[in-house]
């Protein structure tokens with residue numbers, strides 16, 4: 001099989017069929033097949049061709065066309081190519097894809113978390129000849145604290161500030177649900193923005209219980225009269241919101257952010273009072289460990305620190321590695 005990038009898509013070209021992974025451009029039936037690793041918007045497009053994804057990804061994506069939904073661990077045929085999804089533990093429904101043809105195997109990691117998190121154990125890579133791995137945090141300076149340490153830090157900061165209004169700003173899909181669960185564990189039920197409520201409903205449907213107050217709830221108007229705790233998607237959280245809520249609740253307002261980028265930035269210029277190093281991705285050491293465990297003899301890096309991570313794989317593991325480029329042949 002050939003591996004290359006074509007605009008935003010990762011392309012796997014087999015003998016009889018071509019598979020486009022996480023293409024942001026819609027794939028047509030004459031192009032081949034499409035596969036979507038998870039429902040974050042930078043991995044989605046409304047493909048017209050037959051598209052592979054897990055059923056939670058389909059539900060979270062809000063797409064209308066019925067795709068070919070796959071289950072973790074089961075193998076499906078796309079003409080000559082076969083594809084198997086494995087849990088990537090990044091968000092609900094996220095998948096790594098193992099693509100095989102004539103005894104050759106290619107593993108596409110998608111976004112994954114190779115450390116235990118609020119909801120999941122660390123993800124396990126299946127073994128493969130070739131690995132295409134995300135490298136969002138593929139620089140040695142990105143080493144995250146464990147989820148237990150971060151959760152403890154969040155819990156004690158929330159308790160210290162219980163007389164104040166606290167607004168966590170988070171990605172609406174994935175991070176927000178983890179924060180809701182962290183707050184639930186200390187008996188708090190946060191207010192959430194409408195988009196977070198919609199995604200959370202699907203988390204609950206798939207067995208991950210969450211307790212929150214949605215904007216459609218009758219309790220909402222009552223709760224916002226006094227200091228409250230909320231998890232809002234990032235687009236709603238602007239510095240001026242602090243002033244509005246402060247006047248409304250007659251209490252100080254604190255803005256908190258949780259992201260892996262908190263290693264680099266405090267986000268104070270955006271009105272953030274506290275940032276937590278809390279990511280849905282793998283940190284540098286976990287990425288290296290994942291590559292090693294995949295047993296791949298050739299690695300292509302995609303997203304983020306592609307050059308640096310390829311260099312580090314070669315240096316630390318002695319494996320042939322390079323960024324996946326927009327060319328027809330590698």
Ligand SMILES: [Zn+2]
Nearest residue numbers: 038040090111
């Ligand atoms: Zn993602």
